[in-house]
Amino acid sequence: MTDATITPAETIPARRVNRWAILAGAATLFILGFLGWGLLNTNAPRPEPGSPAPGFEVQFFNGYEWESRPAAALEEMKGQVVVLNFWASWCIECRVEADLLENTWRAYEDQGVVFLGVAYIDVEPQSIAYMEEFNITYPNAPDLRSHISQDYKVTGVPETFFIGKDGLVKDIVIGPVSAQRLTSTIERLLAEDA
């Protein structure tokens, strides 16, 4: 062979680092990351018993309050048992448990139990009419921008989350809650240490 005639300059040139290729790679990674983040958020699981209850702040409906305040955060209720109930005025099943929730609230309101109703995808005048119809007195709030129901992965109403004194989700009831389940869970959570 005539290897001697081939100079090093004639060999395959070292690949130049193409800055456009880096840019394209970075953009692709960014888009994939963005899509992945969206997918993760959409498919995030419902908070399971034992997991921390997602925090939120609520502005109560006119005439409703908690500890004489028109707004509250879940964080401030730590140390108390929280019964978080998602409902809607258009929900037929919610009507089944409405009286039970109100009566149980009246029985436990002085024992360190907070009932918190969150109106899910509801129209405010209808929500107020519903609460008046069932004479609901425990704190109730609209779910502004659907943040709370999204964080709790609510897919329908009614859904009830029992949150312990330690701020962890303890039990979840999908559909109307029964009197036995409601009182037994509250009693069990009241007996737990914070």
Next chain:
Amino acid sequence: MLKVIRHLPSLFVISPPRRQDRKGTSVCAFVVSRRLFWLVALLLLASVFALAAPAAQAQTDTSAITDDQVNEVARDLYCPVCESTPLDVCPTAACRDWREVIRTQLAEGRTKQEIMDYFAEQYGGRVLAEPPRSGFALIVWILPAAAVIGGGFLFARYLNGLRREENERTAETADAPLLPAEENEYMARVERELQEES
């Protein structure tokens, strides 16, 4: 009205006390004239109407708003309860309530955009058929266009690079002197073909 103004002085004529209390002293009972009584009654009535007017307005008359007008707004909204079903054709009670809200707001004179903004504010951006063209959601609009433009630009550059590389290689091949072995083989082939032709 002029008649009332002309009689105003006489309206405020206060009659002398006509009664005495049990001890016989006169009671300062201002007895107003009948005209004054009617004027006060008239004013009270007017103020009642003035107060009642906003309340009556609060109960907005929605009868002038047609279903088509409501659906014009509703078709660009999605109720999260019934995923993938536009609000104008969704049969659920929740969506019916929403359509009534649209009807009321249209009757109040709100524009389509204002109503859409209200729903996005109340229930989140996901209720909109199209993501809002502001804030973080703007990225959804920018990203595909940027990807197409950027991708096209990079692809054009890639093709350009390939073409240039090919041109350089062709030029190098044409300019490069044949190596002795290649030359011999080439000449042998030429001669062989010439002989075959002859």
